[in-house]
Amino acid sequence: MMQEYCKTKEEYKDCILFYRLGDFYEMFFDDALTASKELEITLTGKNCGLEERAPMCGVPYHAVDSYLNKLVEKGYKVGICEQVEDPSQAKGIVKREIVRIVTPGTNISQQSLDDEKNNYLMCIFANDGSYGISFVDVTTGDFRTTSMDSLAKVRDEIFKFEPAEIICNDAFLISGMDFDYLKDKMSIVISSIEPYHFDEEQAEERIKRQFKVGNLEGLGLVDHPMGVIATGALLGYLHETQKSSLDHLMHIEAYETSEFMIIDSSSRRNLELCETLRDKQKKGSLLWVLDKTKTAMGARMLRNMVEQPLVDKKKIEERYDAITTLTDQTIVREELREYLNPIYDLERLMTKVSYKTANPRDMIAFKTSLELLPAIKTVLEECKDPLLSGLREDLDPLEDIHNLLEDSIIEEPPLAIKEGGIIKEGFKEDIDKLKRAKTEGKQWLMELEEREREKTGIKNLKIKFNKVFGYYLDVTNSYKDLVPEHYIRKQTLANSERYTTEELNQLADTILGSEDRLYALEYETYVMIRETLAGEMERISRTANVIAQIDALASLAYVAERNHFVRPK
Numbered sequence: 120m121m122q123e124y125c126k127t128k129e130e131y132k133d134c135i136l137f138y139r140l141g142d143f144y145e146m147f148f149d150d151a152l153t154a155s156k157e158l159e160i161t162l163t164g165k166n167c168g169l170e171e172r173a174p175m176c177g178v179p180y181h182a183v184d185s186y187l188n189k190l191v192e193k194g195y196k197v198g199i200c201e202q203v204e205d206p207s208q209a210k211g212i213v214k215r216e217i218v219r220i221v222t223p224g225t226n227i228s229q230q231s232l233d234d235e236k237n238n239y240l241m242c243i244f245a246n247d248g249s250y251g252i253s254f255v256d257v258t259t260g261d262f263r264t265t266s267m268d269s270l271a272k273v274r275d276e277i278f279k280f281e282p283a284e285i286i287c288n289d290a291f292l293i294s295g296m297d298f299d300y301l302k303d304k305m306s307i308v309i310s311s312i313e314p315y316h317f318d319e320e321q322a323e324e325r326i327k328r329q330f331k332v333g334n335l336e337g338l339g340l341v342d343h344p345m346g347v348i349a350t351g352a353l354l355g356y357l358h359e360t361q362k363s364s365l366d367h368l369m370h371i372e373a374y375e376t377s378e379f380m381i382i383d384s385s386s387r388r389n390l391e392l393c394e395t396l397r398d399k400q401k402k403g404s405l406l407w408v409l410d411k412t413k414t415a416m417g418a419r420m421l422r423n424m425v426e427q428p429l430v431d432k433k434k435i436e437e438r439y440d441a442i443t444t445l446t447d448q449t450i451v452r453e454e455l456r457e458y459l460n461p462i463y464d465l466e467r468l469m470t471k472v473s474y475k476t477a478n479p480r481d482m483i484a485f486k487t488s489l490e491l492l493p494a495i496k497t498v499l500e501e502c503k504d505p506l507l508s509g510l511r512e513d514l515d516p517l518e519d520i521h522n523l524l525e526d527s528i529i530e531e532p533p534l535a536i537k538e539g540g541i542i543k544e545g546f547k548e549d550i551d552k553l554k555r556a557k558t559e560g561k562q563w564l565m566e567l568e569e570r571e572r573e574k575t576g577i578k579n580l581k582i583k584f585n586k587v588f589g590y591y592l593d594v595t596n597s598y599k600d601l602v603p604e605h606y607i608r609k610q611t612l613a614n615s616e617r618y619t620t621e622e623l624n625q626l627a628d629t630i631l632g633s634e635d636r637l638y639a640l641e642y643e644t645y646v647m648i649r650e651t652l653a654g655e656m657e658r659i660s661r662t663a664n665v666i667a668q669i670d671a672l673a674s675l676a677y678v679a680e681r682n683h684f685v686r687p688k
Contacts, residue, residue, distance in 0.1 A: 120212055121147070121167040127200055127217065134198035134220055135190060143177040144199075151176045157193055158186050187221055188231040194308040196360075197221045220360035223308045224284030227258050227470055234464060235401075235410070235418035237261060241282035242353035243273065244317055244345055245291035251345030252276055253353045255368065257361070259419070259466035260660060262371045264346035270294055271383070272376060277301065278384035279426050284308045286356055288317050312356055319344075322351020329354055329368060339373040346373060367473035367656055379427040392425050411677050413459035416466055416663055417670025424671060437506050438672070439686055444504040445676030452673050454498045459670050463488040465663035472652050479532035479541045479645065485652075486524035492516040492662065495669070507672070514665045515658050520651075527648055539638045541645050550640055556633035563626055564590070571620075577601050582623070590627040591617040 120140075124147060128136055135154055137144035146154045147165065151174040155162040164172030178186040190197050201218045224240025232238055241254040250273050253264040267273060274296065277285070285301070289311050292298075301307045315321070323335065326347065330338060340347050350371065357365055388396060395403040401410075406425050412418045429435050445452040463484040471477035492514065499511035527546045542550050556563075568582045577598040584590050588609055594602055595615045606618040619627075652659070678684070 121165075121173070123212060123215065127198075127215070131198045131217060131220070134196045136198045136200055137178075137183065137187070138200045139180065139202050139215060140177075142180055144180055144183055145175055145177040147173050147175050149174075153195075154186075154190065157195070158189055160186075184228045184230050188226065188228055191221055191223050191226050192231065194223065217362070219362055222284055222360060224282060224286075225257055225357070225360055226283075227467075227474060227476070229467070232258060232467070234415035236422060237280070237419055239280050239282035240353070240357075241277070241280065241285045242349045242356065243285060243287040243291050244349040244352060245288060245294050246345065249345050250291075251343065251347070251349035253346060253349035254280055254282060255353060255357070257357065257365075257368070258470045259416075260367045260369065260469065261466075262368055263374055264340065264343060264350045264371060265374050265376060266343045266345040267376060270296060272381075275381065275383055275387075276376070277305075277307070278387050279382070281305065282307060284310075286310055286312045286353070288312075288314065288352075312352065316352040316355045317348055319348055319351075321355070322348045325351045325354040325358075326371075329365065330371060338371055340371070343373050361474075363474055365473070366653060367469050367660070369657055369660060378430065380430050382428075387426075393422060408682075409675060409678050412670045412674040413456055414462045414666060414670050415464040416462075416667035417459070417674065419466075420667035421671040421674060441504050441506040441672050442676045442679060443686060444502050444507060445673055446680045448501065449680070451498055451501050452676055455495060455669060455673050456677065458491045458495050458498065459666070459673070461487060462491060462666060465659060465666065469652075469656055469659055469663070472649055473656070475649065477649060477652075478534050478536055479528055480534060482524055482528050482648070482652075483530065483532065486521055486528070489517050489521040489524070492521075492666075493518070495666075499669075507669075510665050510669055513661060515662045517655070517658060517662060520655055520659070523648065523651060527644070536645055537638060537642050539634075539641045542641050547640070547644055550637065550644065552629070553633045553637040553640060556629040557637060560626075560630035560633070563630070567623065567626060575601050575603055588617065589631065590623055591619055592623065593617055 124136070124138055127138070128148075128150075135146060135150045137146065139145075147167075151162060154160070155174075155176040158176075158178070160176050160178065162174055162176050165175045167173050187197055197220070198217045199219050199221065200215050202213045203216045203218070204214045222240075224238065226232070226238065237256040238258055239254045239256050241252065244251040249266065249268055250270070251264070251266050252273065253262075255262040265276075267276070283306075285307055287309070292311055298309055302309060326335065326338070326340070327333065332338060335341055335347065340350070354365075357368075382390070382392075391404045393404050393406045394401055401407050406422060409425065410418060410421055412421055429438070445455075465485070465488060468477060468481055468485050471481055493516045496511060496514050496516055499507060499514070502508065502511070527543055528541060529543050532541045544551055544554070564582050568580065571592065572578060572580050577594055579595060579598065581593045582590060583593050591609050592606065593615055594617075599616060602616070602618065606620060608616060609619050610617040679686075
């Protein structure tokens with residue numbers, strides 16, 4: 120096992136390896152020394168054929184998130200090495216593989232994320248004074264790219280989006296950027312990645328594969344050759360670290376920095392747009408005044424509006440018209456805000472679905488969110504404003520998905536997805552049968568015993584059970600002559616004979632295997648439901664974006680009315 124560990128560690132030298140052993144993730148050698156210090160956990164040792172015991176420490180798998188987040192927040196990469204085959208089926212050592220590498224820019228743990236803020240991973244490609252930038256929030260699917268011609272502009276973009284992690288080519292590391300400031304003051308983890316990631320041809324292929332297009336024109340990337348290389352490198356890095364299909368990354372937006380007001384980094388700090396100069400807190404900033412959003416998606420959308428002010432007069436007027444409508448129509452606005460209040464973070468839920476980590480309770484939160492969409496669509500009918508009417512048109516109530524979740528998952532499911540108790544009665548006949556088998560098995564056996572006594576006339580016939588033969592019909596020798604021909608002999612004893620029948624065999628199979636099969640079938644059905652949601656990601660993503668916009672506009676209207684703000688000319 121330790122030889123296998125060393126092979127894996129050799130492949131992933133830059134990661135702390137969380138190596139799954141039973142109910143724990145164990146760390147060995149230098150990883151154990153680092154983790155025990157950073158996580159303040161006990162360092163022990165393990166005999167593994169060396170002269171000295173190998174340093175070792177571990178964390179329980181069911182509480183891994185909090186330990187993982189601590190290490191990632193301190194800038195470490197963590198490789199999760201899981202058992203990828205059933206230990207009961209394995210011959211010899213259970214096969215293990217790295218299933219995901221967690222880095223500051225790819226951490227999807229709810230505990231570590233700020234609901235109101237995007238968690239960006241940024242890729243920067245530098246070449247002869249030109250720069251390609253691409254960044255993604257893997258938890259929401261927000262993916263953008265651009266190109267620029269000066270280091271100062273690159274710096275402004277970093278300050279605007281505040282990524283948790285930057286990956287880059289070696290040329291960027293010698294570009295003259297103040298990396299100490301980015302690392303120490305902004306807590307950004309910066310690392311260069313292998314040059315092959317930045318191969319132009321490969322980058323294009325990765326983009327076409329990810330977004331399922333034949334060429335880059337449809338994505339609007341033709342004018343951003345540097346951005347294309349950065350995007351391709353970013354996708355390569357994601358596929359290497361996430362080991363998943365990344366199906367929730369469905370769109371990429373190429374933007375020009377000229378679309379938004381350019382605010383240099385010092386002005387951004389001094390204006391205290393999203394955090395105060397002294398305390399680095401939201402409280403006291405412009406965003407703090409404006410943000411009365413009801414959903415996490417709306418909060419992130421409003422932050423984007425504040426960080427990237429529009430410069431196109433037509434778009435500004437459109438936004439103002441929508442806010443004016445919602446300030447004038449107070450009842451409509453308050454109704455909307457009431458319906459928005461219980462809506463779950465649909466964007467981050469879809470990431471969980473894509474990563475196959477969404478649990479049954481996430482599904483119930485999702486279902487209750489969808490219940491409110493038809494009401495929001497109806498309320499918006501009263502708004503004749505073009506922007507709000509357009510949002511209403513784009514709002515898909517997702518009723519088919521709501522109905523699927525309503526019909527399939529019980530109201531208060533457990534967190535675990537492999538221990539049953541998830542699927543509603545009436546959704547799948549096989550599951551209902553197995554549930555009945557589990558609870559009504561004894562009753563079925565008593566009824567069968569009674570029927571067989573009546574049919575055969577054997578008054579003392581009994582159905583019994585032992586671990587060797589399972590269930591059997593016990594007939595004493597005095598009634599041997601009454602045994603029907605279809606009885607199958609199992610065993611002869613001194614005073615009695617043991618038999619079985621087709622019906623008893625079927626019943627025994629149903630009862631004995633019911634619990635295991637029930638859990639397996641419920642899990643299978645749950646995975647099918649999750650896959651169905653994954654197939655509708657495009658629709659859910661569009662609806663999430665519409666909800667975010669409505670929420671941000673309603674918040675601005677509410678604040679405008681409460682603070683007596685005046686519409687500028």
